[in-house]
Amino acid sequence: xxxxxxxxxxxxxxxxxxxxxxxxxxxxxxxxxxxxxxxxxxxxxxxxxxxxxxxxxxxxxxxxxxxxxxxxxxxxxxxxxxxxxxxxxxxxxxxxxxxxxxxxxxxxxxxxxxxxxxxxxxxxxxxxxxxxxxxxxxxxxxxxxxxxxxxxxxxxxxxxxxxxxxxxxxxxxxxxxxxxxxxxxxxxxxxxxxxxxxxxxxx
Amino acid sequence: xxxxxxxxxxxxxxxxxxxxxxxxxxxxxxxxxxxxxxxxxxxxxxxxxxxxxxxxxxxxxxxxxxxxxxxxxxxxxxxxxxxxxxxxxxxxxxxxxxxxxxxxxxxxxxxxxxxxxxxxxxxxxxxxxxxxxxxxxxxxxxxxxxxxxxxxxxxxxxxxxxxxxxxxxxxxxxxxxxxxxxxxxxxxxxxxxxxxxxxxxxxxxxxxxxxxxxxxxxxxxxxxxxxxxxxxxxxxxxxxxxxxxxxxxxxxxxxxxxxxxxxxxxxxxxxxxxxxxxxxxxxxxxxxxxxxxxxxxxxxxxxxxxxxxxxxxxxxxxxxxxxxxxxxxxxxxxxxxxxxxxxxxxxxxxxxxxxxxxxxxxxxxxxxxxxxxxxxxxxxxxxxxxxxxxxxxxxxxxxxxxxxxxxxxxxxxxxxxxxxxxxxxxxxxxxxxxxxxxxxxxxxxxxxxxxxxxxxxxxxxxxxxxxxxxxxxxxxxxxxxxxxxxxxxxxxxxxxxxxxxxxxxxxxxxxxxxxxxxxxxxxxxxxxxxxxxxxxxxxxxxxxxxx
Amino acid sequence: xxxxxxxxxxxxxxxxxxxxxxxxxxxxxxxxxxxxxxxxxxxxxxxxxxxxxxxxxxxxxxxxxxxxxxxxxxxxxxxxxxxxxxxxxxxxxxxxxxxxxxxxxxxxxxxxxxxxxxxxxxxxxxxxxxxxxxxxxxxxxxxxxxxxxxxxxxxxxxxxxxxxxxxxxxxxxxxxxxxxxxxxxxxxxxxxxxxxxxxxxxxxxxxxxxxxxxxxxxxx
Numbered sequence: 001x002x003x004x005x006x007x008x009x010x011x012x013x014x015x016x017x018x019x020x021x022x023x024x025x026x027x028x029x030x031x032x033x034x035x036x037x038x039x040x041x042x043x044x045x046x047x048x049x050x051x052x053x054x055x056x057x058x059x060x061x062x063x064x065x066x067x068x069x070x071x072x073x074x075x076x077x078x079x080x081x082x083x084x085x086x087x088x089x090x091x092x093x094x095x096x097x098x099x100x101x102x103x104x105x106x107x108x109x110x111x112x113x114x115x116x117x118x119x120x121x122x123x124x125x126x127x128x129x130x131x132x133x134x135x136x137x138x139x140x141x142x143x144x145x146x147x148x149x150x151x152x153x154x155x156x157x158x159x160x161x162x163x164x165x166x167x168x169x170x171x172x173x174x175x176x177x178x179x180x181x182x183x184x185x186x187x188x189x190x191x192x193x194x195x196x197x198x199x200x201x202x203x
Numbered sequence: 204x205x206x207x208x209x210x211x212x213x214x215x216x217x218x219x220x221x222x223x224x225x226x227x228x229x230x231x232x233x234x235x236x237x238x239x240x241x242x243x244x245x246x247x248x249x250x251x252x253x254x255x256x257x258x259x260x261x262x263x264x265x266x267x268x269x270x271x272x273x274x275x276x277x278x279x280x281x282x283x284x285x286x287x288x289x290x291x292x293x294x295x296x297x298x299x300x301x302x303x304x305x306x307x308x309x310x311x312x313x314x315x316x317x318x319x320x321x322x323x324x325x326x327x328x329x330x331x332x333x334x335x336x337x338x339x340x341x342x343x344x345x346x347x348x349x350x351x352x353x354x355x356x357x358x359x360x361x362x363x364x365x366x367x368x369x370x371x372x373x374x375x376x377x378x379x380x381x382x383x384x385x386x387x388x389x390x391x392x393x394x395x396x397x398x399x400x401x402x403x404x405x406x407x408x409x410x411x412x413x414x415x416x417x418x419x420x421x422x423x424x425x426x427x428x429x430x431x432x433x434x435x436x437x438x439x440x441x442x443x444x445x446x447x448x449x450x451x452x453x454x455x456x457x458x459x460x461x462x463x464x465x466x467x468x469x470x471x472x473x474x475x476x477x478x479x480x481x482x483x484x485x486x487x488x489x490x491x492x493x494x495x496x497x498x499x500x501x502x503x504x505x506x507x508x509x510x511x512x513x514x515x516x517x518x519x520x521x522x523x524x525x526x527x528x529x530x531x532x533x534x535x536x537x538x539x540x541x542x543x544x545x546x547x548x549x550x551x552x553x554x555x556x557x558x559x560x561x562x563x564x565x566x567x568x569x570x571x572x573x574x575x576x577x578x579x580x581x582x583x584x585x586x587x588x589x590x591x592x593x594x595x596x597x598x599x600x601x602x603x604x605x606x607x608x609x610x611x612x613x614x615x616x617x618x619x620x621x622x623x624x625x626x627x628x629x630x631x632x633x634x635x636x637x638x639x640x641x642x643x644x645x646x647x648x649x650x651x652x653x654x655x656x657x658x659x660x661x662x663x664x665x666x667x668x669x670x671x672x673x674x675x676x677x678x679x680x681x682x683x684x685x686x687x688x689x690x691x692x693x694x695x696x697x698x699x700x701x702x703x704x705x706x707x708x709x710x711x712x713x714x715x716x717x718x719x720x721x722x723x724x725x726x727x728x729x730x731x732x733x734x735x736x737x738x739x740x741x742x743x744x745x746x747x748x749x750x
Numbered sequence: 751x752x753x754x755x756x757x758x759x760x761x762x763x764x765x766x767x768x769x770x771x772x773x774x775x776x777x778x779x780x781x782x783x784x785x786x787x788x789x790x791x792x793x794x795x796x797x798x799x800x801x802x803x804x805x806x807x808x809x810x811x812x813x814x815x816x817x818x819x820x821x822x823x824x825x826x827x828x829x830x831x832x833x834x835x836x837x838x839x840x841x842x843x844x845x846x847x848x849x850x851x852x853x854x855x856x857x858x859x860x861x862x863x864x865x866x867x868x869x870x871x872x873x874x875x876x877x878x879x880x881x882x883x884x885x886x887x888x889x890x891x892x893x894x895x896x897x898x899x900x901x902x903x904x905x906x907x908x909x910x911x912x913x914x915x916x917x918x919x920x921x922x923x924x925x926x927x928x929x930x931x932x933x934x935x936x937x938x939x940x941x942x943x944x945x946x947x948x949x950x951x952x953x954x955x956x957x958x959x960x961x962x963x964x965x966x967x968x969x970x
Binding site: 006009010012013016017020023024027028031032036040041042043045046049050052053 | 826827830833834837838841844892894895899900901902903916918920950952953954955956958
């Protein structure tokens with residue numbers, strides 16, 4: 001019971017911290033808008049200090065935690081039009097991702113091998129890779145035409161889908177900001193084996 | 204006699220006894236405290252994060268056609284999944300969303316849920332109810348954009364385009380972030396003189412009564428050929444930088460809309476009022492009222508008809524050419540031009556596409572004095588433009604003026620030493636130290652003194668706007684409209700005066716920060732992408748969601 | 751061991767000696783020759799002199815570790831509880847602190863930093879009470895780096911414009927050490943050593959933009 005208490009208790013505290021990290025980072029990410037560039041070292045140091053007990057590191061590939069920030073956009077006619085992928089009467093033409101949610105930005109901080117995103121990731125390898133800029137941005141043409149940039153809401157629920165699965169009444173250009181935090185907990189075999197703390201928050 | 208013969212048999216059971224009693228009385232509550240309390244904390248934190256996510260996500264859409272109530276509920280459900288695969292077995296998840304509309308729109312979320320406890324069950328407490336609340340508020344905005352279209356704006360931006368083309372694009376993007384039909388937007392452009400680009404009502408009404416025409420409105424993005432988006436697209440760059448007049452005209456526009464909305468709203472108007480100023484340089488023009496009875500600037504020996512009284516007001520603007528005034532000298536003072544806002548013949552669309560310099564018409568051209576009107580009789584105050592007696596004050600050495608005026612054409616002071624707070628920065632860093640000498644109003648032919656006066660004019664104009672100094676002249680109005688000023692400075696055209704722009708905005712870092720006025724923001728931009736970011740940052744700041 | 755008094759009649763002495771012998775035999779106190787000659791009664795307890803103290807030792811041996819484990823359980827449970835409480839308290843401080851307006855500050859006769867610390871204190875369930883607790887709460891303000899810059903965030907906590915909108919507010923608990931609820935077992939008189947068990951918590955967020963900015967107060 002003692003070991004169970006200590007092991008479970010510590011992992012519970014870590015879970016609380018993943019929730020708070022996802023919330024803090026996501027709120028700043030969604031609220032700050034364009035002025036905050038989370039790829040800058042200054043911001044990453046701040047995030048690492050919030051996630052310090054989880055082992056979030058500013059060096060990619062190091063540490064025992066990861067923070068994934070994504071911005072996801074719904075591609076409607078207006079978006080197709082802004083990339084020129086419409087015909088004369090404004091209907092989508094050659095707009096591959098029309099009707100899908102695509103990534104407009106993806107930033108990964110910390111050790112990406114801890115967990116991959118529950119919402120998919122832009123496909124950066126292969127014949128037609130998605131290019132992710134140093135600040136995490138993805139070009140408009142990739143968003144509109146590259147199938148590898150589509151986000152999947154398999155495990156999660158997309159808040160902008162109403163009951164019948166249709167997105168209606170939304171102004172063009174709506175984005176969802178998603179923050180996911182994951183960390184390796186304390187393993188205390190045989191009581192606690194390979195625990196993974198995970199939390200996400202959508203703004 | 205042996206006494207303790209009983210001890211052996213009772214000792215055997217003591218550990219067991221101790222453990223049996225301490226289990227429920229000590230260990231379970233302790234472990235319950237640690238584990239159960241932490242689980243409840245976790246559920247509470249997640250619930251609170253879900254509420255915040257929903258408030259922000261749905262709050263963004265307040266004022267649009269989307270159903271914020273439904274979307275808020277969807278967000279909460281997406282962030283906090285219950286049920287068999289749900290979060291720690293939480294049940295009775297009940298979100299309550301209340302949306303209130305009006306010019307101040309609020310979305311209030313209240314969520315309760317029940318968390319089952321594990322260890323505390325033994326002591327009879329099997330679950331606990333947690334709750335979280337979050338609100339988002341959006342007040343409808345009233346914004347006037349004030350855009351510098353001086354000659355330097357037609358310079359290159361280092362990325363294949365011109366600065367004015369970039370600003371046009373970013374300003375359009377800015378306007379598109381607001382809600383047609385809900386927010387009110389307006390447009391003022393300035394070169395040597397300021398003129399209203401949207402709405403397109405002409406002639407321009409400078410009064411601030413409830414029946415005044417003009418003022419920002421909600422049709423700025425209606426798609427019509429004369430909507431604000433089209434007017435922005437028509438802007439052409441040329442001329443001086445009459446920053447103070449740009450700000451003051453914007454202030455008049457805000458007041459007109461405020462009076463109109465107050466009358467329509469039964470005496471109440473709770474929109475936020477903002478001015479967004481963009482510039483790429485220092486102020487180089489002043490508006491003047493030369494025969495102002497409070498501050499007459501005409502030589503008594505001049506031939507001007509109205510030198511002694513202002514039955515006909517001699518109003519106009521004076522342009523100053525030269526480097527930032529922080530170094531001595533300057534090359535030119537162009538004489539007095541007519542105010543663009545006084546023009547009664549040209550349309551707003553015409554003005555967007557033409558400044559004073561594009562105009563080659565005769566006497567009816569804006570900017571040139573019209574004969575037999577206020578400037579009549581004067582010999583040495585005209586601009587050196589289109590055939591009138593040349594009056595480059597500096598080269599000719601002749602002038603009808605006796606002083607650099609103390610009060611500008613709109614009643615704002617040009618006196619003082621505030622210019623010692625100047626701090627000029629270009630994209631590489633600081634390029635000039637403040638001028639610490641005195642402003643000598645008698646040096647009529649010295650461009651530097653005019654330039655210092657222009658700095659002061661802009662500074663006091665902004666301060667008066669932030670104080671809503673014209674409240675006394677608004678009949679039936681008792682409330683300060685608290686305008687917030689945001690300034691964006693593009694540093695790539697020779698530099699902007701950071702000291703001045705911080706003061707205009709009443710940014711927290713301003714040398715004259717005043718806590719009783721609205722706190723604005725100054726955002727410098729050293730290149731074109733920073734400029735794009737600056738516009739979107741100001742839009743986000745205005746679209747504040749409060750919790 | 752006394753024998754029966756010599757003046758007793760023989761017929762009384764015998765049963766008396768017998769019962770005495772039996773009694774001493776029961777308690778294992780008889781002399782050795784008697785011990786060997788008298789058979790054990792079935793009801794006599796099988797405890798021997800050698801083993802009588804075994805339970806005492808067994809108790810002594812297990813009692814201390816048991817209590818130590820109990821105390822460890824108490825300490826770790828308390829530590830976990832304290833950690834989660836502090837984490838929650840700083841988050842509450844940030845969440846409310848970033849929306850404090852100048853009007854609210856004036857109405858409370860206070861400033862942003864003081865109000866945030868009060869919020870953290872009230873959410874810490876008494877763990878951070880009093881002036882000591884207040885001094886362990888730190889509110890730092892940071893200026894984000896300029897776009898495109900690789901510099902670090904600048905700590906502007908001591909500047910009057912440190913709480914400008916869109917700056918970062920970081921609320922943390924530093925130097926809080928667990929006050930063990932259990933007294934130390936072996937050195938009663940020595941003050942408990944709290945330095946070994948310091949707990950911290952950090953939360954941060956961006957200050958909401960708005961035109962009604964409160965005074966910053968004394969930070970951190």
